[in-house]
Amino acid sequence: MPDQKIDNLLNLAMDATPQERRKSGNLNVGYDPATRLWDVIIKYSGPESGLAGNGIQVVSLLGGYAVVTLPESEIDEYSHRVQVEFMEKPKRLYFELFQAKGASCIRTVQTGRNGLTGKGILTGVVDSGVDYFHPDFRNADGSSRILRLWDQSIQGNPPQGYVTGTEYTKEQIDEALALGENQGRRLVPSSDYSGHGTSVLGVAAGNGRASDGVNQGVAYESDLLVVKMEIPRENSFPRTTELIQGIDYLVRQALTMGRPMAINLSFGNNYGSHEPYN
Structure with missing residues (x-):
């Protein structure tokens, strides 16, 4: 069952094959295939101290938001951290x-x-x-x-x-x-x-x-x-x-x-x- 703390597009990206993600033009937005790292946006509560970790980079923002860079293999486990309320993948911006x-x-x-x-x-x-x-x-x-x-x-x-x-x-x-x-x-x-x-x-x-x-x-x-x-x-x-x-x-x-x-x-x-x- 998809993780309810993860937005639908990120869940879909996790379930899709690499070929499907490349073809979609959207599912891979936020993913760096060279490093296999994702940039994701999280909403969190509580202290910032528990957000970072080994191989995980965190940029804390105002209002309880943060941009987190982490390996794809860590996304599911990271979403289960107590202070993480929601996680979503980046979306491409257009004119x-x-x-x-x-x-x-x-x-x-x-x-x-x-x-x-x-x-x-x-x-x-x-x-x-x-x-x-x-x-x-x-x-x-x-x-x-x-x-x-x-x-x-x-x-x-x-x-x-x-x-x-x-x-x-x-x-x-x-x-x-x-x-x-x-x-x-x-x-x-x-x-x-x-x-x-x-x-x-x-x-x-x-x-x-x-x-x-x-x-x-x-x-x-x-x-x-x-x-x-x-x-x-x-x-x-x-x-x-x-x-x-x-x-x-x-x-x-x-x-x-x-x-x-x-x-x-x-x-x-x-x-x-x-x-x-x-």
């Missing part, structure tokens, strides 16, 4: 974009003859702005994928029907890009100081030019509409009045262009009733 795209099946719909790339649609974002010089938001010829950029924090030329900020067109952004960063940012002085808007737009629609196609977003061939919310006031965050105007602007732009659009909103709150509907 979040890779993991998320796989889990959401985005890679499946992007590949193949009729793969979906976002071509012909608009991706809109209301956030902290965008680094419009970033390669992921530029076409192969260096021009911008951003069709409109409304920076609510720069006063002077708001979009028609609105009273705050300045709207920049693709033509203005392309001119700024052609001038280079020093002069271009004087022409279009919109910046993303926190980097949050740039990051989420990259996940939603980055084309991967900065990483030779490795870090492509979801709709990587879509055109972009960006709203940077007004300079934060109380508690360093924008307000819902700015957010709703940003959404309204994006919808109006999509209607005017006659194109479908997906909007990414990574700002929010948990105000209001949390009572379930009957």
Whole structure:
């Protein structure tokens, strides 16, 4: 019967053949075949003094955790020590974009003859702005994928029907890009100081030019509409009045262009009733 103090994956690794472990790509994570030693994570209680031993190395961590390096032959016996509450094998870490795209099946719909790339649609974002010089938001010829950029924090030329900020067109952004960063940012002085808007737009629609196609977003061939919310006031965050105007602007732009659009909103709150509907 599997040891109940050992997590399922480590139990499975112990029961598998060496060939099965190598093929799995996961069961051998934490195992060094050259030394036949395992790195494992344990939760323990009591003194640290009884954790180490002959051929067993322990790195004690806060909260009653430790990383233990020990021979594979010692794992079962080690788990029966009184102070050991639980033992698990390491898991491989991935870049979040890779993991998320796989889990959401985005890679499946992007590949193949009729793969979906976002071509012909608009991706809109209301956030902290965008680094419009970033390669992921530029076409192969260096021009911008951003069709409109409304920076609510720069006063002077708001979009028609609105009273705050300045709207920049693709033509203005392309001119700024052609001038280079020093002069271009004087022409279009919109910046993303926190980097949050740039990051989420990259996940939603980055084309991967900065990483030779490795870090492509979801709709990587879509055109972009960006709203940077007004300079934060109380508690360093924008307000819902700015957010709703940003959404309204994006919808109006999509209607005017006659194109479908997906909007990414990574700002929010948990105000209001949390009572379930009957």
